Amino acid sequence: MEERPVEEPGPARRLDLLKALGDNTRYAIYLELARSPRPLSTADVAESLGLHLNTVRPHLERLREVGLLESRPDASGGVGRPQKLYEPARDAPSLGLEPPVYPMLSEMLLQVAVDSAAETATVLEAGRDAGRAMAHRVAPDRSCTDCTVEMLDQLGFDPATATEGDRTTVGFGHCPFADLARSQPQVVCSLHRGLMEGFAEELGGAVVESFCDLSARTPCRADMVATGTSL
Numbered sequence: 001m002e003e004r005p006v007e008e009p010g011p012a013r014r015l016d017l018l019k020a021l022g023d024n025t026r027y028a029i030y031l032e033l034a035r036s037p038r039p040l041s042t043a044d045v046a047e048s049l050g051l052h053l054n055t056v057r058p059h060l061e062r063l064r065e066v067g068l069l070e071s072r073p074d075a076s077g078g079v080g081r082p083q084k085l086y087e088p089a090r091d092a093p094s095l096g097l098e099p100p101v102y103p104m105l106s107e108m109l110l111q112v113a114v115d116s117a118a119e120t121a122t123v124l125e126a127g128r129d130a131g132r133a134m135a136h137r138v139a140p141d142r143s144c145t146d147c148t149v150e151m152l153d154q155l156g157f158d159p160a161t162a163t164e165g166d167r168t169t170v171g172f173g174h175c176p177f178a179d180l181a182r183s184q185p186q187v188v189c190s191l192h193r194g195l196m197e198g199f200a201e202e203l204g205g206a207v208v209e210s211f212c213d214l215s216a217r218t219p220c221r222a223d224m225v226a227t228g229t230s231l
Helices: 011-021 024-035 042-049 053-065 101-115 120-135 144-155 178-183 185-203
Strands: 069-073 084-088 159-164 167-172 206-212 221-226
Touching: 011 024, 024 042, 024 053, 024 084, 042 053, 042 084, 053 069, 053 084, 101 178, 101 185, 120 185, 144 159, 144 167, 144 185, 144 206, 144 221, 178 185, 185 206, 185 221
Parallel strands: none
Antiparallel strands: 069 084, 159 167, 167 221, 206 221
């Protein structure tokens, strides 16, 4: 099904949006979420901005009511009532907070890769090169797996881990590449896999043994196995 372009809001809705963001606290909250690579909970926003939870909650709900944010339950399996996770709504109008050229550039480059029929091995190696470069900026004072999980968290994958023996399964709670990955998983997911492989390879101490992406019948995840060697 062809995706329809996002329509610009009419004058009435635009006024509601501007009124909602006219409050300094709500503006700061929206800016924090717009800049975050992954959805944030009420507690995340409160901690980041140094605000009380009871101050943040009504502002988040107001931003959601006017259509600037959308929310979903946190399915990470914590104890008690699930928290809500907030992120900018997909159809929220651009307010000059996002660099619009980057998504456009990503889509164009992805189309170039598809049109040129880039082989999977070539795509994987491009991801590995990026992963190796990122590993050079990491102080290897922890295990390779811990460093890889932290890298994924910083990129917005919201990783969760389960370890048994020398094997750690890393689940991806959120994909910052989701829109592009749905349209071209063979390219985007291969880049993600290569990124993890190159990062782990450069640090040493673990390898990515398996990687399940959107083409698999299991949730997006990867298995890392400790090798006992590191830099």
